[in-house]
Amino acid sequence: MTKLIIGGLAAGALALGGSWMRERIIGIPAHYEPASSDGSSGSYYSHCTYSPGGWVAAQIDDDETYSVRPDTVLPDEPGHMPNPAPAAAPQGGPLA
8 A cells, every 4th residue: 555645744834044844644544444355275275265345544753743844845845835835816707
C-alpha cells in the first residue's frame, strides 16, 4: 500500500525572517482490507489460511516538525499555508 501524507501540512505563523514551522505526518490511512484466502498442497499435506478482512487503523510512519523558508520548501509541498486557511471566495450563483 502506498504511503501518503495523512496529517495534512500544518503551517504555523510567519516568523520575522519569513520562515515558519511545518508539521507533516506520513503513513497509511485507515482503510478496509478485503477477506483473503490462500492454500497449498502436496502429495501428503495441504495447508489453507483465511483472513476475514475488516477495517485497518491508520499507520503513522513519520511525524516531523521542521522549519521552512520560501527557498527551502520541498518540491512536493505547497508554500506557506495560514492555519486555519482563509475561506474561499464565492464563485457566483444565486447567493452571490
